[in-house]
Amino acid sequence: MAPMQLPVMPPVKPMLAKLVPTIPTGELSYEPKWDGFRSIVFRDGDEVEIGSRNERPLTRYFPELVEAVKANLPERCVVDGEIIVVVGDRLQFEVLSQRIHPAASRITMLSAQTPASFVAFDLLALGDDDLTSRPFEQRRAALEQALTDAAAPVHLTPATRDPELAQQWFSQFEGAGLDGVVAKPLVGTYQPDKRTMFKIKHQRTADCVVAGYRVHASGPDAIGSLLLGLYNDEGELASVGVIGAFPAARRKELFTELQPLVTTFDDHPWAWAKQEQGTRTPQNSAGSRWNNGKDLSFTPLRPELVVEVRYEHMEGVRFRHTAQFNRWRPDRDPRSCTYEQLDEPVSYDLAEILALKS
Structure with a gap:
C-alpha cells in the first residue's frame, strides 16, 4: 500500500480556543462544544490515521471509526473534529475514556458494545488543496459540501451565526452532556496550537x-x-x-x-x-x-x-x-x-x- 500523501500531513496540533465568560458577538460562527477526544482525521484512500490533541495516533483504539471514515469522508481529506460516545441520549466521556486500553481484545469488545462517533467541524485539506490558509467561512462551506452524504456515525456539527441561538444552545444542550459553545471568527485561518477561537463553558x-x-x-x-x-x-x-x-x-x-x-x-x-x-x-x-x-x-x-x-x-x-x-x-x-x-x-x-x- 502506498504511503499517505496529503497536502497536510500528520501530526498536526489542533487549533485551540481561549475561555471567555460570555458568548461574544461579531463576525463569528457558533457551534456546540462537544465533550470527547479532539481528533484530526487524515484519509488518503484506504490509509486512515486518527491524530489526537497531543499528536499521538488514536487509530488503533477506534477500529469502527476507521471504517466509518472510509465510508463517509472524501477519498483524500484532513478533517478536524471530536470523537464521542453516546449512551442513551447523552455523551459519556467516562465510557469513551475506557477505549484507551492496551488490550486489542478489549478495544474490539468495546467498539461493538459502545461504538464511537465522529463529529466533524473543520476541513484542513481536500484532495490536493491545503485549506488551512483560507478563512473559516470558506472551510465550513467546503466541509458542508464534503459531508453532504455522510451518515452516522460520522456527523457534521451544527453551526449558526446567530448569537441568540448560540445562547439557547448553551442552555439546552448541556442536558445532552455537551459542555458549552465555541465561537470561531469567520475570517480566521487554521492556526495549529493557537488559541484563536473562543469557548464559553458552564460554571x-x-x-x-x-x-x-x-x-x-x-x-x-x-x-x-x-x-x-x-x-x-x-x-x-x-x-x-x-x-x-x-x-x-x-x-x-x-x-x-x-x-x-x-x-x-x-x-x-x-x-x-x-x-x-x-x-x-x-x-x-x-x-x-x-x-x-x-x-x-x-x-x-x-x-x-x-x-x-x-x-x-x-x-x-x-x-x-x-x-x-x-x-x-x-x-x-x-x-x-x-x-x-x-x-x-x-x-x-x-x-x-x-x-x-x-
Whole structure:
C-alpha cells in the first residue's frame, strides 16, 4: 500500500480556543462544544490515521471509526473534529475514556458494545488543496459540501451565526452532556496550537464537605488535593471529586491547618477505604487509567470543613472535571451539603443535536 500523501500531513496540533465568560458577538460562527477526544482525521484512500490533541495516533483504539471514515469522508481529506460516545441520549466521556486500553481484545469488545462517533467541524485539506490558509467561512462551506452524504456515525456539527441561538444552545444542550459553545471568527485561518477561537463553558458553584487529602509530589508536608463529598438521599457521604490548584506556599499552610482534623478510617464515612490504602481510593473500582499504578490513597479528615467550589457539570454522581477552589464556608453545616443544591440541566435528546442542519 502506498504511503499517505496529503497536502497536510500528520501530526498536526489542533487549533485551540481561549475561555471567555460570555458568548461574544461579531463576525463569528457558533457551534456546540462537544465533550470527547479532539481528533484530526487524515484519509488518503484506504490509509486512515486518527491524530489526537497531543499528536499521538488514536487509530488503533477506534477500529469502527476507521471504517466509518472510509465510508463517509472524501477519498483524500484532513478533517478536524471530536470523537464521542453516546449512551442513551447523552455523551459519556467516562465510557469513551475506557477505549484507551492496551488490550486489542478489549478495544474490539468495546467498539461493538459502545461504538464511537465522529463529529466533524473543520476541513484542513481536500484532495490536493491545503485549506488551512483560507478563512473559516470558506472551510465550513467546503466541509458542508464534503459531508453532504455522510451518515452516522460520522456527523457534521451544527453551526449558526446567530448569537441568540448560540445562547439557547448553551442552555439546552448541556442536558445532552455537551459542555458549552465555541465561537470561531469567520475570517480566521487554521492556526495549529493557537488559541484563536473562543469557548464559553458552564460554571456553577457547590458547597462540598472536605473528607480527606492527598499530599503533593513536592513533599509530605504539602497538600496535593482535597477530596470532596456530598451527602446523598440515603444520608451517606459520596465522593464527588477533588480540588488541587493551590500556590506552593498555600499547600504547606493547608497541610498545617488540616492536621487537627486528621482521623482514622474507623471513624470516617469512607471506612471501607481502609482496606484500599496504598491502592486507588476513594473510587478504587474506577482506577486511574492515565496514571497506571499511581498511589491514590488519602489521609482521612473528620467531615467538618465546608468549601465552595466552582464546577462545570456533573457526570453521573461526580464532577466531570477537577473542581476549583472558590472560598471556605464556615457558616455551612456539612450535613446540608447535599446533591439537592446542584443545578441539574433539563434533559435534551442528543440525536436532535446531531440531526440539526446549519
